Amino acid sequence: xxxxxxxxxxxxRAALPGLLQGVILSATTSLQFGKAGIKPACPECGERTGVQxxxxxxxxxxxxxxxxxxxxxVCANCGRGWSPTDDSLELxxxxxxxxGMTEWLVHLGAGTSFKEAAGLLEKLTGLTVSPETVRQRxxxxxxxxxxxxxxxxxxxAKTQEAAEAVDRAPGNLVVETDGVMVRYLDGWHxxxxxxxxxxVDGRLVNPSYVAAREKAEQFGPRLLAxxxxxxxxxxxxxxxxxxxxGLAVLPEVAVLGDGAVWxxxxxxxxxxxxxxxxxxxxxxxxxxxxxKALYGExxxxxxxxxxxxxxxxxxxxxxxxxxxxxxxxxxDEKAAEVLQRERNFFRxxxxxMDYPAFRRQGLPIGSGAIESSxxxxxxxxxxxxxxxxxxPGAQAVLAVRCRLISNRSLAA
Numbered sequence: 001x002x003x004x005x006x007x008x009x010x011x012x013r014a015a016l017p018g019l020l021q022g023v024i025l026s027a028t029t030s031l032q033f034g035k036a037g038i039k040p041a042c043p044e045c046g047e048r049t050g051v052q053x054x055x056x057x058x059x060x061x062x063x064x065x066x067x068x069x070x071x072x073x074v075c076a077n078c079g080r081g082w083s084p085t086d087d088s089l090e091l092x093x094x095x096x097x098x099x100g101m102t103e104w105l106v107h108l109g110a111g112t113s114f115k116e117a118a119g120l121l122e123k124l125t126g127l128t129v130s131p132e133t134v135r136q137r138x139x140x141x142x143x144x145x146x147x148x149x150x151x152x153x154x155x156x157a158k159t160q161e162a163a164e165a166v167d168r169a170p171g172n173l174v175v176e177t178d179g180v181m182v183r184y185l186d187g188w189h190x191x192x193x194x195x196x197x198x199x200v201d202g203r204l205v206n207p208s209y210v211a212a213r214e215k216a217e218q219f220g221p222r223l224l225a226x227x228x229x230x231x232x233x234x235x236x237x238x239x240x241x242x243x244x245x246g247l248a249v250l251p252e253v254a255v256l257g258d259g260a261v262w263x264x265x266x267x268x269x270x271x272x273x274x275x276x277x278x279x280x281x282x283x284x285x286x287x288x289x290x291x292k293a294l295y296g297e298x299x300x301x302x303x304x305x306x307x308x309x310x311x312x313x314x315x316x317x318x319x320x321x322x323x324x325x326x327x328x329x330x331x332d333e334k335a336a337e338v339l340q341r342e343r344n345f346f347r348x349x350x351x352x353m354d355y356p357a358f359r360r361q362g363l364p365i366g367s368g369a370i371e372s373s374x375x376x377x378x379x380x381x382x383x384x385x386x387x388x389x390x391x392p393g394a395q396a397v398l399a400v401r402c403r404l405i406s407n408r409s410l411a412a
Contacts, residue, residue: 142396
């Protein structure tokens with residue numbers, strides 16, 4: 001069977017370039033007999049001119065290499081050279097890769113190392129390109145997407161409206177954010193990652209993503225632009241007097257995070273009506289820190305105390321935890337430091353741990369989605385053995401991966 005499969009596949013692959021070439025010849029007006037004599041208008045100045053020459057062009061397509069001889073025009077007025085055939089086929093100037101092949105290369109290059117992507121392409125299709133070609137195409141497309149994203153960020157900042165058609169998230173609007181370390185040419189840096197999606201019947205649905213190595217001050221507008229695209233800035237109604245300036249009522253946003261201060265600062269700067277939620281698992285980690293400080297790591301007393309507090313936290317929120325921490329006595333100075341730190345943490349974030357109320361409102365209490373995204377969106381591609389990234393190269397790949405994993409078009 002394997003041998004028969006390979007023989008048939010080789011025969012089909014050998015026939016594909018000729019089939020595609022025939023379709024191109026029959027479907028492209030400028031290549032048809034007698035049509036090349038028509039004088040087209042120069043795309044630069046509009047002057048009409050005749051054919052100067054016929055030039056060969058070879059392009060690697062998803063069907064294999066295809067060669068064609070097409071008319072070439074040079075404007076006598078402005079000197080512009082062009083071929084209507086290239087325009088009809090949407091072939092970029094001087095490129096040797098078709099748009100369809102470019103899509104394949106970008107998908108592969110965003111999914112695995114450029115070397116491995118080239119190898120997969122050859123194994124699965126018999127088509128050969130260099131890893132450098134995969135890199136160039138992936139980064140070119142990612143750079144174009146990033147430029148488009150920056151334009152959207154600027155527009156949202158100026159207008160406080162979505163920069164493009166709204167793809168409304170169903171149910172409760174949820175925003176999650178986190179950071180993950182990636183190795184760049186100049187060392188390790190944090191890539192911030194944001195998720196925007198809907199929460200329906202206890203499930204996160206239709207999430208979309210943004211990611212970038214940048215400070216919270218720059219990442220906030222990026223996350224807001226994506227949230228706006230998912231409906232965060234749509235006006236639900238207006239409050240206030242019938243005349244004069246009213247107050248726009250926007251959808252409420254649930255913002256989940258691991259407790260890092262920059263997350264709440266970002267939420268306060270960019271989201272008005274919001275509910276801030278500390279991921280339940282991260283909150284329990286703080287309780288375990290106290291348990292180990294009070295009773296010793298690995299002891300049954302520590303486990304019993306932590307389990308009791310975790311049950312109370314889930315059932316009643318932060319109030320019983322604050323009482324338990326107030327009553328706790330530290331056995332030594334180090335434990336006292338931990339106890340004081342965690343008292344401050346739970347006092348400061350008590351309103352972000354009202355888990356019973358969050359559940360009643362149909363909101364999530366865990367940010368596991370963003371943490372798993374940090375792995376499958378960022379780490380699996382950028383944290384490969386020996387990988388060190390330039391900032392533009394990493395951002396280009398991140399831009400492509402965010403589009404792909406968000407089920408959005410790669411067209412920039």
